[in-house]
Amino acid sequence: MNVLVCGVGGQGVLLFSDLVAGVALESGLDVKKSEVHGMAQRGGSVTSHIRYAPKVYSPLIEEGTADLLVAFEKLEALRYVHFLAPGGRLIYDPLRIEPLPVRLGLVERPDDATLDQRLAARAARRMDVPAFEIARELGSTRAQNVVILGAVAGFLDLPVDAFRSAIRTSLKPGLVELNLKAFESGQAAAACR
Amino acid sequence: MSMKLLSGDEAVARGAWEAGCRIAAAYPGTPSTEILESLATYHDVYCEWSTNEKVALEVALGASIAGTRAMAAMKHVGLNVAADPLFSAAYIGARGGLVVVTADDPGLHSSQNEQDNRFYGLMARVPVLCPSDSQEAKDFTRQAFDISEEFDIPVIVRLTTRLAHSNAAVMLGERTAMPDKGYEKQISKNMTLPAFARVRHVDLEKRIERVRAWNEKSDLNRVISGTSSPGIVCDGVAYQYAREVFPDASFLKLGMVHPFPNELALRFADSVSQVVVIEEVDPFIELQLSSLGIRVTGKDRLPRTGELDPGRIRAALGKPAADSEPEPDVPNRPPALCAGCPHAGIFYALQKQKVIVGGDIGCYTLGALPPHSAMDTCIDMGASITFAHGCDKALGANDPRRRVAFIGDSTFFHSGITGLINTVYNQSNVITIVSDNCTTGMTGHQPHPGTGRTLMDQPARAISIESVCRACGVEDVVVVDPYQVRETRRVVREVLAKQGPAVIVSRRPCALLIRLHDPVRHVDPEKCVGCKTCISLGCPAIAMSNDKSAISETVCVGCGMCADVCPRKAIS
Numbered sequence: 021m022n023v024l025v026c027g028v029g030g031q032g033v034l035l036f037s038d039l040v041a042g043v044a045l046e047s048g049l050d051v052k053k054s055e056v057h058g059m060a061q062r063g064g065s066v067t068s069h070i071r072y073a074p075k076v077y078s079p080l081i082e083e084g085t086a087d088l089l090v091a092f093e094k095l096e097a098l099r100y101v102h103f104l105a106p107g108g109r110l111i112y113d114p115l116r117i118e119p120l121p122v123r124l125g126l127v128e129r130p131d132d133a134t135l136d137q138r139l140a141a142r143a144a145r146r147m148d149v150p151a152f153e154i155a156r157e158l159g160s161t162r163a164q165n166v167v168i169l170g171a172v173a174g175f176l177d178l179p180v181d182a183f184r185s186a187i188r189t190s191l192k193p194g195l196v197e198l199n200l201k202a203f204e205s206g207q208a209a210a211a212c213r
Numbered sequence: 214m215s216m217k218l219l220s221g222d223e224a225v226a227r228g229a230w231e232a233g234c235r236i237a238a239a240y241p242g243t244p245s246t247e248i249l250e251s252l253a254t255y256h257d258v259y260c261e262w263s264t265n266e267k268v269a270l271e272v273a274l275g276a277s278i279a280g281t282r283a284m285a286a287m288k289h290v291g292l293n294v295a296a297d298p299l300f301s302a303a304y305i306g307a308r309g310g311l312v313v314v315t316a317d318d319p320g321l322h323s324s325q326n327e328q329d330n331r332f333y334g335l336m337a338r339v340p341v342l343c344p345s346d347s348q349e350a351k352d353f354t355r356q357a358f359d360i361s362e363e364f365d366i367p368v369i370v371r372l373t374t375r376l377a378h379s380n381a382a383v384m385l386g387e388r389t390a391m392p393d394k395g396y397e398k399q400i401s402k403n404m405t406l407p408a409f410a411r412v413r414h415v416d417l418e419k420r421i422e423r424v425r426a427w428n429e430k431s432d433l434n435r436v437i438s439g440t441s442s443p444g445i446v447c448d449g450v451a452y453q454y455a456r457e458v459f460p461d462a463s464f465l466k467l468g469m470v471h472p473f474p475n476e477l478a479l480r481f482a483d484s485v486s487q488v489v490v491i492e493e494v495d496p497f498i499e500l501q502l503s504s505l506g507i508r509v510t511g512k513d514r515l516p517r518t519g520e521l522d523p524g525r526i527r528a529a530l531g532k533p534a535a536d537s538e539p540e541p542d543v544p545n546r547p548p549a550l551c552a553g554c555p556h557a558g559i560f561y562a563l564q565k566q567k568v569i570v571g572g573d574i575g576c577y578t579l580g581a582l583p584p585h586s587a588m589d590t591c592i593d594m595g596a597s598i599t600f601a602h603g604c605d606k607a608l609g610a611n612d613p614r615r616r617v618a619f620i621g622d623s624t625f626f627h628s629g630i631t632g633l634i635n636t637v638y639n640q641s642n643v644i645t646i647v648s649d650n651c652t653t654g655m656t657g658h659q660p661h662p663g664t665g666r667t668l669m670d671q672p673a674r675a676i677s678i679e680s681v682c683r684a685c686g687v688e689d690v691v692v693v694d695p696y697q698v699r700e701t702r703r704v705v706r707e708v709l710a711k712q713g714p715a716v717i718v719s720r721r722p723c724a725l726l727i728r729l730h731d732p733v734r735h736v737d738p739e740k741c742v743g744c745k746t747c748i749s750l751g752c753p754a755i756a757m758s759n760d761k762s763a764i765s766e767t768v769c770v771g772c773g774m775c776a777d778v779c780p781r782k783a784i785s
Contacts (some may be wrong), residue, residue: 064548079379084535
C-alpha cells in the first residue's frame with residue numbers, strides 16, 4: 021500500500037503519518053515512512069510517503085503508483101496528484117491556504133472551480149472532506165489532521181479500531197478526548213460522501 | 214526483543230546507546246539534529262549541544278582519549294568545520310571507540326550544498342560505513358564502536374537525509390556496558406608534534422590496511438545472487454531504490470565503502486556480465502572500481518546532482534516507469550517566515566536602506582526572498598560578519614552602501630564571535646545585527662549558550678550576547694525589540710549613520726517557542742487604503758482581498774507588528 025500525504029508546514033502531516041505507520045507495523049507489516057524536516061517545514065509544501073506491505077524496500081513512492089493521496093489543502097492536492105496510480109483514490113480537504121507568491125500578488129490565484137475541474141480530470145475516485153471546518157467546530161483547528169485520519173481510515177486496509185488505540189497511546193492525555201471526537205467526525209463525514 | 218519504528222537518526226542513537234557510548238556531542242543541523250535529541254532520552258549517556266561541530270568532535274575525541282566510548286554527530290557541512298580534529302584523530306586513534314556521524318543532504322533539502330562526505334574517509338584515512346535503512350543505521354553504529362576500538366581508529370557513519378528522516382522497523386538490542394579504560398598519558402600517540410606525527414602517519418596507513426583486510430570478509434558487505442543481468446554495486450539508501458527497480462538482479466551491497474574491499478569487488482565483477490554502480494551524488498564507488506580496472510556503467514548514465522529515487526534510476530537506465538506528468542502551473546509554495554516571526558520586524562527595519570547585507574544560516578536566510586529581499590549572500594555558518602569585513606576592505610569609501618552582517622543567536626555562538634573580533638581588531642566599518650530569537654529556530658528549538666538550559670535540560674549560566682560583543686571590543690552595542698517595528702527602524706537608521714563596528718541585538722523569542730496569547734488583529738476596511746505597508750512584513754496571516762488588507766484569524770498570533778507599521782491606524 022502506497023499512501024502519499026501532503027499539506028502545508030504546520031498542518032500536522034507528520035503526526036498523521038506517524039499514526040498510520042504505527043498501526044501498519046502493529047498489523048505485522050513491513051513499513052517505511054519518509055519525510056523531510058528543516059527549512060521545508062517553514063510554511064512550505066510538506067509531504068510524507070508511507071509504504072506498507074510484507075516487504076518494503078524504497079522509502080519513496082514513485083510517481084503514478086500511490087494507492088491513496090491524502091491532501092490537507094487543495095493546491096497541494098493538485099501539486100501531487102500525478103503520484104496517484106491509475107484508479108488510485110484522492111481524499112482532500114477543500115481548504116485553501118494561499119502561498120506567499122499569491123499573497124504578494126506575484127502569481128494569480130487559481131479559482132476553486134478550475135482547481136476542481138483539474139482534480140476531477142486526474143482523479144476519478146476522489147472525496148473532499150472539510151476537515152479544517154469540522155475541526156474548528158470541535159474547538160481546535162489543530163485537530164484537522166485527525167479528522168482527515170477518520171475520513172481516510174476505511175481506505176487503508178488496516179484495522180480501523182487500531183487507530184483509536186493509537187490516538188489514546190500516542191497523544192498527550194489532555195488531547196485524547198478531542199482527537200477521538202475528531203476521528204469519529206472524520207469517519208462520519210466520509211460515510212456521508 | 215521488540216520491534217520499533219525508528220528514524221535513521223533515532224536508530225543511530227539507539228546503536229550508540231547499545232554499544233555502551235557514554236559521551237556524545239553535536240551541533241544541531243538538518244538532517245542530523247534528532248540523533249542527539251534522541252540519545253539524550255536514554256540513561257547513562259552524557260549528551261551536549263556543543264557550540265559548533267569542531268568543538269563537538271574535539272569533546273568526543275577527548276572522551277575517547279580518556280578511555281570512554283564517544284560519538285560526535287553533525288550534518289555534512291558540519292564535518293568541514295570539524296575537519297581539523299578529524300584528521301588529527303585519525304593519527305591519534307581511538308582508545309575508547311570514537312564514532313563520527315555525518316548526515317549528508319543530497320537534494321539540498323535544508324543545506325547550502327550537497328557535498329559527498331564519503332570522500333572524507335579517503336582523505337582522512339578512516340573507515341566509512343553507509344547504512345541503507347534504520348535497522349542498519351542501528352547495527353552499523355553499534356559495530357562502528359567495535360571496529361574503532363579494535364583497529365584504534367575513528368570511524369565515520371554516513372547517513373543521508375532520506376535515511377535520517379525515514380522511519381522503518383528496527384529490532385532493538387540491549388546495552389553492552391563497556392568498562393572505562395581510564396586515562397593514560399601517551400605523548401607519542403596523542404601529541405601530533407611533527408616527530409611523533411610522522412610515525413603516526415606510517416602507523417595510520419598500516420591500521421587502515423588492516424581494516425581493509427578485515428572488510429574483505431566483513432558481513433557489512435553482502436552479495437545477493439540474482440537471476441538477471443546486470444550486477445549492481447551500491448551503498449546506502451540507493452540500494453533500496455535499486456532493489457525496487459531491479460528486483461531480480463545480482464547485488465554487491467556495500468556497508469563499508471572505505472577502505473574498499475578490492476578482492477570482493479573483483480570477484481563480484483567476474484561473476485556478472487556487466488557492472489552498474491548506483492550511488493547518490495559523487496562517483497565514489499565508481500572511482501574505486503575503475504582504479505581496480507573494472508569497467509562500469511555509473512555516472513555516465515546516472516545523475517551526479519540531486520537526490521536519487523527509483524524514478525530517476527528508471528529514467529537513467531531505460532527501465533519502464535508509470536507515465537504520470539505533474540500538473541503544470543501550480544503556484545509554488547516556498548518556505549516562508551511564520552506569523553509573528555521576530556526576524557520579520559528587523560527585516561522590515563532594513564528595507565529601503567542603502568546597505569550590502571551579508572546573510573547567515575538559519576530561518577532568517579529566508580529573508581533573502583521577497584518581500585524582504587534583506588540579504589545579499591549566504592556562504593556558511595558565521596560568514597555574514599567576515600563577508601561584510603572583506604567587502605568593506607575592498608569597497609572602502611568608493612561605495613556609499615553600508616556593510617551589514619545579519620546573523621542569528623545560535624550561529625553567533627557557533628562561529629560569529631571570531632569574525633566579530635576580527636572586525637574590531639582589523640578595523641572595518643561593519644554593522645552586525647544579531648537577530649536573537651532565544652533559541653536555535655530552524656532545527657526545532659534546541660537550547661544554546663544564550664538560553665540558560667542544556668540539552669539534558671539542566672540550568673546553565675546564560676551567556677549574554679551584548680556582554681560578549683563588548684568584550685570583543687565593540688563599544689557601540691544596542692538592543693531593540695523587533696515587535697516595536699517603527700522604533701527598531703529608527704534605531705537601525707541611527708546606527709547606520711554612525712561609524713562601525715557596531716552591534717544591534719534584535720531580541721524576541723521565536724513565535725513558535727513562546728506562543729502569544731494576544732488577541733488576533735483585525736483590519737478596519739473603512740480605514741484601510743490598501744497601501745500594502747503591512748503586506749511588506751511578509752506575514753503569512755495577511756493577504757490582499759478586494760484591494761484591502763485582510764488578516765486570517767486562524768493564522769494570526771497577535772504579535773501586533775502590522776498594527777505598529779500601519780500608517781492609517783487601520784489595524785487593531
